[in-house]
Amino acid sequence: MGILCETEWRGCGDSRLVYVARKKTGMFLLMRMNTYSYAQVTCYNIFRTGYRSHVIGALPSCWHNHFMTPDKSFQVHRDGSGFDCPLGVDTLSVTFVRDDVVRVRIIRPGTNGPEASWAVLPSEHIVAQANVAEFKDSILAVTPEGGVSVDIRNDTFSVLSAHGDGLMTNVTVTREGESTTITWNCPPDRRVYGCGEKTGGMDRRGRRMVMWNKDKFEYGEHEEPIYYCIPFCVSLDGGQAHGLFVDNTWKQIWEPGDSGSTQASVTLCGGDVDFYVFTAPDVKTILNRFTELTGRQPLPPLWSLGYHQSRYSYYPESEVRSIAEEFRKRRYPCDVIHLDIHYMDAYKDFTWDPVRFPNPPKLLSDLNDIGIRSVIILDPGIKVEKGYSAYESLFESGCFARNPDGTPFVGEVWPGPSIFPDVTDGKCRSWWGDQMKVLDEIGAGGWWLDLTEPEVFLYDNHTMPDDVVFPGEDSPRTHAQVHNIYGMQLARATYEGALRHRPEERPFVLFRSGYAGAQRYGATWTGDNAASWEHYRLSIRMVLGLGLSGQAFSGPDIGGFAGDPSPELLTRWLQVGALMPFCRVHNAIPTPDGSIETENTNPQEPWAHGEPYDTYNRTAIERRYRLLPYLYTVFEENSRTGAPVIRPFLMEYQDDPRAVTVEDTFLIGRDLLVAPIVEEGAVSRTLYLPRGFWRDYETGELIEGGRDITISAELDQLPMLVRAGAIIPTQEPVQHTGEIGRQRIIWRAYLDNEQYAKGELYEDDGISFGYRSCDCLRTTLRSGSDGTFARIVEGAYISPRPPDFVQIIGD
Ligand code: MIG
Secondary structure, three states, X not given: OOOEOOEEEEEOOOOOEEEEEEOOOOEEEEEEXXXXXXXXXXXXXXXXXXXXXXXXXXXXXXXXXXXXXXOOOOEEOOOOOEEEEEEOOEEEEEEEEEOOEEEEEEEOOOOOOOOOOOOOOOOOOOOOOOEEEEOOOOEEEEOOOOOEEEEEOOOOEEEEEOXXXXXXXXXXXXXXXXXXXXXXXXXXXXXEEEEEOOOOOOOOOOOOEEEOOOOOOOOOOOOOOOOOEEEEEEEEEOOEEEEEEEOOOOOEEEEXXXXXXXXEXXXXXXXXXXXXXEOOOOHHHHHHHHHHHHOOOOOOOHHHHOXXXXXXXXXXXXXXXXXXXXHHHOOOOOOEEEEOHXXXXXXXXXXXXXXXXOOHHHHHHHHHHOOOEEEEEEOOOEEOOOOOHHHHHHHHHOOEOEOOOOXXXXXXXXXXXXXXXXXXXXXXXXXXXHHHHHHHHOOOOEEEEOOXXXXXXXXXXXXXXXXXXXXXXXXOEEHHHHHHHHHHHHHHHHHHHHHHHOOOOOXXXXXXXXXXXXXXHOEEEOOOOEOOHHHHHHHHHHHHHHHOOOOOOEXXXXXXXXXXXXXXXXXXXXXXXXXXXXXXXOOEXXXXXXXXXXXOOOOOOOOOOOOOHHHHHHHHHHHXXXXXXXXXXXXXXXXXXXXXXXXXXXXXXXXXXXXXXXXXXXXXXXXXXXXXXOOOOOOEEEEEEOOOEEEEOOOOOEEEOOEEEEEXXXXXXXXXXXXXXXXEEEOOOOOOHHHHHHOOOEEEEEOOOOOOOEEEEEEEOOOOOHHHHOOEEEEEEEEXXXXXXXXXXXXXXXXXXXXXXEEEXXX
């Protein structure tokens, strides 16, 4: 009879009914031999008043032969969260982080196993209790709520969901030199989403994905990899979802297998096996759990949700001023102008070119006066130059990347030969924060980090050699190990530095590459895309994919970085881009210094093509500002739950086989559907509308879903629909977010068939952390039976807005 932590085994004589009782927690498992080949496992939680039961899994019936004869060694974790047991020569360590999240580590003999995670937050509080049962040649562990179970055989194991579905079955681990491959069975019809910033289609089956952050100017539609890899995916089997996060910073190769194959694998090019399986059956809960582990996007400053204008580069100062003035003169909303590398003196971080920018504090404060913040670019490389204070202080600290022989690693980037801060070291991160002071003091609004892969010119692979050493805080690591977290750690240094200088303000940090968890330091953009219809369509899939990977605050260079968009393309792209989480127009110019990569581009400011595009583009940007109350409410939800800001249908309709294939239509939050025109010359399109009733955003016309519909949209229009029964908080456009106090909230109510609607609005001061101590306001608006609307208000924030107004859209 098998004995496990205070659990008693009993078996019925005919082996058809077996139960395991755990007296202390009042829980027992019942295994019933249902069919010839499977036993159903039911978990009973016993309460004084009765019991609650649920089926937690199915086991091959061959198990019944083993019930009585266990003979395997395993060790239950002291806190009851899981157990360790042998797996071949290694030790397999299984920890239940939540009832629906299991962590699996493989510890090699004579080692302590995976090193502390860069992604996962310290999480002593996140521990679930496990029940472990031992059989003759396998071990079964389940969480009390039955969310996940792990079944371990001699050298393979399986992770099962609450319903007994095999999420990762027959997992095997093989090694070759430094690399380890994890292989498992993957049902042919499983769909795999996420994995960070990836090109191609949203379903990643059939692909070979390399997790290795890489600079790629004008990347191809199927280029692999690019800037920002996240080794996390969400999978769908029929309507059931589960997630996988492989927490390893080395290069990883993911091969989810094509739809005909039944094998999936992940190869780790170094380090140890440490992964998490998320078994909650719905995509939202999985993202909630993943962002609980790796951190959520902090609520951004409201201004950063406004419109951003950028160019490589606006200079000299007079050009920056004239762009800003143009926005105001033409009455285009704009909150931010970006300063790209030409503001610097010889591309040296934390300096200004004295000729091009003679008086930066005055410039930044004049821009601020008209409601425009400046986001300032920084690159990781610090120019080797005697007398340049950033270089001298970094050199002195010793915290920089080194060659294997200990000499400084010097790489070529914009300023010429440069050294690279070792941001894996906390001392170095605070050094970086110290350097930011000179920019903070003169009024920098936000921070833009480029080349964070880290990119180094002149090497074949555009980065440092693998064996470059980062001395680190606790122990040295090679570039091969820290490459993928370099961008994230630089973002962390910047976020923490900004916070140190202005503890009362939410930082805004924009960075090009990251890793799981980087979302807790800010936003990203999709790098050097191109001015083509393909790239425009791709940008939608990429931003949706990033959201499914935990990074919800992203957007493309609207109009394309390389090349010139046609007027039509810029307008269409702006219409969609203006509704993406991060909204910025940016493009390249030839640099006077003869840039190696950029090509000639024409101006891409939204008025660049004259009328009628000028008016169309203003309308597109104004739409963002109209919807800002709703968008901010969705951002707040994201910061609290991890649910992406813009969502593919599969997030809300994962059980609808058609909805899960849609890649060019999306939802903002739950209720607002955007159906962009994505074909050149088109003025109408067909889309699959998910089930239920919808209403046209403008007219309120009621449309039944669950079928294909065709909508027309001339070049000045963007098709949008609202879920019937929703209320969308909006406002009249403003020139910048500093003006919203003048605008009342206009609730656009879209009644359902029962004449019912409900909506929500989140407000706070948009800049401080006051919301953390309740200085915020959540208003719920509901229609009553008599045609009136009732508000429920929670929170202490006093909104400066004039009284709100409800407008019923449609009949
Ligand atoms: O080698 O800073 O992706 O947004 O304008 C090019 C100049 C360097 C690449 C970035 C782009 C930026 C540009 N940078």
